[in-house]
Amino acid sequence: MKIPSQTFALLFGLGLVGGCQSNDTQAVTTEAPAAASAPTAATAPLPTTALDVRPAIEQLLPAEGYLQTVSTKTLKVEPMAVALPPLWGSLEPGASRAAPGYRISYEAVIQWVPKGFGPNEKVPATMTLYAPNGKDSLARFSLGGINYNIPGEEKYTVSEIEPNKPVSVRGVLYAFAGKDNQLKPALVVYPYRNKGGVSDPTKMAFLPLPE
Numbered sequence: 001m002k003i004p005s006q007t008f009a010l011l012f013g014l015g016l017v018g019g020c021q022s023n024d025t026q027a028v029t030t031e032a033p034a035a036a037s038a039p040t041a042a043t044a045p046l047p048t049t050a051l052d053v054r055p056a057i058e059q060l061l062p063a064e065g066y067l068q069t070v071s072t073k074t075l076k077v078e079p080m081a082v083a084l085p086p087l088w089g090s091l092e093p094g095a096s097r098a099a100p101g102y103r104i105s106y107e108a109v110i111q112w113v114p115k116g117f118g119p120n121e122k123v124p125a126t127m128t129l130y131a132p133n134g135k136d137s138l139a140r141f142s143l144g145g146i147n148y149n150i151p152g153e154e155k156y157t158v159s160e161i162e163p164n165k166p167v168s169v170r171g172v173l174y175a176f177a178g179k180d181n182q183l184k185p186a187l188v189v190y191p192y193r194n195k196g197g198v199s200d201p202t203k204m205a206f207l208p209l210p211e
Contacts (some may be wrong), residue, residue, distance in 0.1 A: 134172025
């Protein structure tokens with residue numbers, strides 16, 4: 001498969017080369033990208049004020065727009081070697097399966113704005129909000145529906161949310177140290193979107209870094 005030049009430039013900046021996969025389905029059982037055993041160059045410590053995590057959190061919200069971000073706050077930034085997605089990484093034998101990165105704890109204020117209800121449909125007084133807690137690298141925010149939590153292995157924080165009344169939630173993000181589309185220093189958020197296949201910069205969330 002030919003890798004687009006924009007994608008290759010990003011991957012080159014990261015020191016990564018992608019594979020390809022036909023499926024792009026969400027797996028609710030994928031573990032968070034913990035530190036891998038292969039040695040990886042250390043990342044420099046970052047103050048919480050260096051990151052605006054809003055772009056990373058917003059890509060976890062439903063595309064329909066009925067969950068919206070009111071505000072975000074970075075709580076903690078921990079350097080770590082982040083395990084690469086299964087088909088990312090160098091094609092060289094014995095190459096590292098991890099990249100320098102960070103574990104980012106955050107607090108976000110989320111608001112439910114009811115959409116899609118007909119003129120004669122009653123909007124529920126409350127709905128159940130499922131907020132990813134960081135234990136599943138592919139988990140997203142969702143409203144109502146099935147509770148995917150397994151007792152003892154909860155991957156979502158569950159709370160009730162009322163229409164147009166913001167609630168505060170906490171979670172964890174993972175990101176690689178790399179470059180954005182303009183080849184400027186940035187963190188590449190662990191791929192909640194485009195989870196399989198060649199790494200596509202148009203489906204990535206970047207957190208700019210001070211140069």
